[in-house]
Amino acid sequence: MSGHATYEFKNPVVRWIEERLPIFSVIRGQAIDFPTPRNLNYWWTFGGIAATMLVVQILTGIVLVMHYTPHVSLAFDSVEHIMRDVNYGWLLRWLHANGASFFFIAVYIHMFRGLYYGSYKSPREVLWMIGVIIFIAMMATAFMGYVLPWGQMSYWGAVVITNLFSAFPVVGETIVQWLWGGFSVDNPTLQRFFSLHYLLPFVLAALVFLHIWALHVVGNNNPDGIDVKSEEDTLPFHPYYTMKDLYAILIFFLVYLGFVFYSPWYLGHSINFAPANPLSTPAHIVPEWYFLPQYAMLRAIPDKLGGVLVMFGSLIILLFLPWLDTSKVRSNRYRPLGKIFFWLFVIACLTLGIAGSQPAEGAWLTVARIATAFYFAYFLVILPLLGKIERPKPMPATITEAVLSKH
């Protein structure tokens, strides 16, 4: 699928470079002629959208750093300086803050798409696992970025999340002090978070490169989950998917910029407009919306260490998904039971998100526990068993056949 065609270039300069560094044939082969299944639907555009959001975050981040000051006594002021004095500072700040949310929206949809269509199955295990690592790295990046404005929620979010590590027996306290660089979240903490928040996106970009490399070795999965059998099943990436992705990116940007310009702090917390105060905790400590499901799982477990393990476990388990799902059929299009349980899983995740935003007491605690149990059961019980008992629907022989039967 990634067969290297040898290209002849007419332009002598291009040819001269090509003989020394075959960059033009790589671009041609991987970004233009790359054979892509012809039946990809719009859910497949979210990979490109997520990559675009990473670029937006890096660009806006680099210019924000030109005005931001990572010091406990100046961080909040410097953000207000950006909002009030820097030319277009308010725009760049809101692009970056909302960009994080919309990066997560794109990545979550991208992940659920992979889950539904079985994109993690052989031969795409490594592709999926790199994706999971990207997800974890971007969670770390987003968490540290949220600390930087040094508002009340920034500060107390940092306190709560770093304290997670104190749950580990014996070494817990030592780890937490090492993370803090002191005996509380303070200036050393802010400065190291700033440093890492600047570093990690470039690590992310490198991981995305590996992710795309792995994709181009094994080729795209597709909504029918059938292997590409002939050239007839594919279309060149350009112009078919470049233009489709671009169109999807524009629609996504309409929503994203709608929030940036008309409800820029809708997805945040009001209390973060109050500067950090180590002596008084706000009434409700809630992470950003994209961490709510994991937060709900953390609080669902009555034991401190147990909660931490369950929360990290909910991410680590994704790495093993390719081997937990025993079904030979990739796409849930042809899995009547798989489809039902997939949607139940989506509901469980959304429920966890809502439960994470509510005080951890009463009915919400029960709901969070049931949803947490289902989350893990889906990976550890349901997917392994379904492959054994489910009878898949008859599948078309080729992608072309699947496409033609629709028309």
Next chain:
Amino acid sequence: MSTTTAQDVTRRDFLYIATGTVGAVGTALALWPFIDQMNPDASVLALASTEFDLAPLQPGQGVTIKWRGKPVFIRHRTEEEIKKAKETPLAELKDPIARNANLPPDAPATDENRVTDGTGKVNPKYLVQIGICTHLGCVPLGEAGDYHGWFCPCHGSHYDEAGRIRKGPAPRNLDIPPYKYISDTKIVIG
């Protein structure tokens, strides 16, 4: 399946070119905030004025104050310095223009034009100038050089008693910042 006619092709080409143009224009406009954020911001622009009281300066005494992050030389000149500066013929000057932000850009570099705030008030006692060599931006030393004005140690530019370039690589006289007398002995720079 329809067959593509020539008309279809031109219409499609027009669509592609129009879309490409719209995209290119939008990208260019979107770049502007990323460029403009590096320009001086509102707080920097607002900090542009500094007050200074000239009264404590004795004849022959000079001070350096900071205005917009730059050194400003303020010197109470002696009678002798004023006399020498006034007697220098304009023809001897390397740069015949006053370089006074309070005067029109073509005002000649007479001593009067170097010590006025542009409102008609000429006070030859006090010389106010930006202390940055017009060659490559070093800060010249006071009471030094062949003309006993200022001397830039970086590349050897000599300025006279009125801060006018006389010798060396600097192309222009020292710049006079915008300033106004708000009383007989008080000025606001900027």
Next chain:
Amino acid sequence: MMKKILKMLATAALGFGLMTGPALASGGEQKNAPDYDFSFEGPFGTFDRAQLQRGWEVFRQVCSSCHSLKYLRFRNLAEPGGPEFTVEQAKAFAAQYEVQDGPNEEGEMFMRPARLSDAFPSPYPNEEAAKAANNGALPPDLSLIVKAREGWYYPWYISPFIKLVKGNGGAEYVRALISGYEEAPHGEEKEGLNYNPYFPGHWIAMPPPLAGEDVEYLDGTPNTIEQEATDVAAFLAWVSMPKMEERKKIGFMTLLYLLVFALLMFMVKHAIWRNVKH
């Protein structure tokens, strides 16, 4: 048109929230601020200049005796998108306040009249002094108060929709709080604290700040307590989001552009894929 639809949605959402809200709100202790149609709400809303100018009078004659407004610079008063005083007016306001500067040549700090580039001076030299002067309670800085507070508390299944249409209600909260003091429930009076149903926990250290007819309005607007509270809430909303008008203006043009571009891209995509079965 859009405004009308949004308003209808908001009314429906509010109605639904009001019906179900009290029944479900945990403990029912938090009283929602009454909704108010500020001129700056909605996608095309702008600040009412005269209202901001009145609000500024309320702030400086009343609030500023205890509260700081440290992110407001006097020059902001004359900038577009705000109360839009003339530069001369803003300079005159600044000159009425003293700020600390220095050190001078003798190494002493000194006081001088404020200039346009100066921030609005704090009534207290530091937090401890502010607490000491106010029975241990710290009067918060008001620069961001409208963004930092929320005005309504609806159940989880309706709250996100109300907030999307009506915002967080920070300005409504400020307005309701300073004009909404009530008699403490009989027998529950607390020394040094005042009863206010809009304040989280209901007991607030700040005594009722407005009495009505205490701020002189030059434009002849009746200075009722409600009017003063509304005006100062609008003023503080502007201080919280001084770039709001620019944001909405650029936003409108950007979204319009994106809409056209997306439509063209749709046609391009359609033209390319027209003859391909997929």
